[in-house]
Amino acid sequence: MANVTLRNVRKTYTGGFEAIKGVNVDVADGQFCVLVGPSGCGKSTLLRMVAGLETVTGGEIDIGGRVVNQIEPADRDIAMVFQNYALYPHMSVYNNMAYGLRNRGMAEAEIKTRVEEAARVLELTSMLERKPRQLSGGQRQRVAMGRAIVRQPKVFLFDEPLSNLDAKLRIAMRVEIRKLQRRLNTTSIYVTHDQLEAMTLADVLVVMNGGQVEQVGNPLAIYEKPATTFVASFIGAPPMNLMSTRSDEIKSQLGGSATEAGVLGIRPEDFVITDQTPAGGVALPLTVEAIERVGAETFVYGSREQEDQRVAATPGELPPGEVIVRIPGTEAPAIGARIRVAAIRPKLHLFSDDGRTRLEA
Numbered sequence: 001m002a003n004v005t006l007r008n009v010r011k012t013y014t015g016g017f018e019a020i021k022g023v024n025v026d027v028a029d030g031q032f033c034v035l036v037g038p039s040g041c042g043k044s045t046l047l048r049m050v051a052g053l054e055t056v057t058g059g060e061i062d063i064g065g066r067v068v069n070q071i072e073p074a075d076r077d078i079a080m081v082f083q084n085y086a087l088y089p090h091m092s093v094y095n096n097m098a099y100g101l102r103n104r105g106m107a108e109a110e111i112k113t114r115v116e117e118a119a120r121v122l123e124l125t126s127m128l129e130r131k132p133r134q135l136s137g138g139q140r141q142r143v144a145m146g147r148a149i150v151r152q153p154k155v156f157l158f159d160e161p162l163s164n165l166d167a168k169l170r171i172a173m174r175v176e177i178r179k180l181q182r183r184l185n186t187t188s189i190y191v192t193h194d195q196l197e198a199m200t201l202a203d204v205l206v207v208m209n210g211g212q213v214e215q216v217g218n219p220l221a222i223y224e225k226p227a228t229t230f231v232a233s234f235i236g237a238p239p240m241n242l243m244s245t246r247s248d249e250i251k252s253q254l255g256g257s258a259t260e261a262g263v264l265g266i267r268p269e270d271f272v273i274t275d276q277t278p279a280g281g282v283a284l285p286l287t288v289e290a291i292e293r294v295g296a297e298t299f300v301y302g303s304r305e306q307e308d309q310r311v312a313a314t315p316g317e318l319p320p321g322e323v324i325v326r327i328p329g330t331e332a333p334a335i336g337a338r339i340r341v342a343a344i345r346p347k348l349h350l351f352s353d354d355g356r357t358r359l360e361a
Contacts, residue, residue: 001029003027003062004026006024006026006046006062008058010023011057018211020211028187029187032188032190032201032202032203033205034192034197034202034265036193038234040060041209043209044159048188061355063076065269069230078154079156080148081156083159087140089133092129093127093128093132093135098150124146129141136169137169140162140253142176150320153186156187157188161173198235207231207234208245211250214231216316226265228355228358229356239328243264243273253281255279263350264348267349271343273325278345281342281345282344286339286341287302293330298326299324304321316336
C-alpha cells in the first residue's frame with residue numbers, strides 16, 4: 001500500500017493543447033479517491049499519467065514516496081482495471097488471472113494460492129475453468145478485478161470500469177467494489193463521469209472540469225458546500241437550481257447578501273411548496289410545466305415569470321427561468337397550476353458573478 005501525491009501535474013499535447021493544468025491531489029494510504037467530471041475534463045488522462053501510459057509534461061507523480069515520472073508502468077507497482085475488461089478470450093478465468101504473475105516468473109504454487117484466494121473473495125471459484133464468452137458482464141468485470149488483486153499492488157487504478165454494465169448491475173458492482181477495497185485496504189483511484197457513482201464510492205472526491213480541479217474533499221462536504229457553480233450543478237441529481245441575484249424579486253429577499261453575490265443556488269430537495277416566506281429565506285412563484293413521478297418522490301418542473309439571463313455554466317445546467325422542486329411521495333400540483341416554493345436561509349448557496357467563488361449566505 002502507498003500514498004499517491006500529484007504535485008502541479010501538467011499535460012500538454014503536440015500543438016499546444018493543455019489537457020491537464022497544474023493538478024495537485026493527495027491520496028492517503030488506503031483511501032478510495034474518485035476523479036469525477038464530464039467527458040473530456042481530463043480525468044482519464046490524469047489516471048493514465050499515474051499508470052505511466054501517458055507522459056508527464058510538468059510536475060511530479062509520487063507513489064509511496066517515490067517520484068515515478070520516468071519509471072515504466074510495469075515497475076510502478078500499480079494494477080489497472082479497464083472499462084472493456086481487457087480479458088484474453090482464448091484463456092480460462094484462471095489463466096487470465098494468472099497471466100501477469102507468470103510473466104513475472106512467479107512460482108506456480110504461489111500463483112495458484114493467489115488466484116484461488118482472489119476467486120474466493122470475488123465469488124469466482126466455480127468459474128475458474130470458463131472462458132470470458134461464457135460469463136456475464138458483471139462476472140467479466142470481477143475477473144478483471146481479480147487479475148488486479150492477485151498482483152497485490154500498492155495502488156489500484158479503475159478507469160470507468162462499470163460503464164458497459166446495465167443500471168441494475170452497476171449498482172451491485174459498485175457495492176462489491178467498495179466492499180472489496182475496504183477488505184483489502186489498498187489505495188485506489190477511480191475515474192467516472194457518474195456523480196452518483198462518485199458520491200457513493202469515494203473517501204475523497206476530486207471534481208474536475210477543463211483539465212483543472214474544481215474542488216477536492218469529502219463527498220458530503222462537497223455536496224453541502226460546493227466551491228463553484230460548476231460543482232453545484234454537477235454534483236447532485238437533479239442539479240442545483242442556479243439563478244441571478246440581480247432580479248428585483250430575489251434581491252429584495254436576500255437584502256445585503258446580494259451585494260457581492262451574482263448567483264443564488266438552491267437544491268431541488270431544499271424547496272417546500274408553501275404560501276409562507278421564511279424569515280431570511282427566499283420564496284418564488286412558479287407555474288408548473290411538468291411532473292415526474294419516480295416512486296418515493298416526485299419532481300416538479302416550474303417556470304418563473306422573471307427569467308434570468310445568466311449564461312448556463314454547464315451543458316447539464318437548467319435553462320434560465322426553470323426551477324426543479326423535489327417533493328416526497330406522489331402527490332403533486334396539476335400542470336399549469338400556480339404555486340409558491342420557498343427555501344430557508346441555511347439552504348441558500350451564494351456565488352460570485354463568475355461562479356468561481358463561494359460566498360457566505
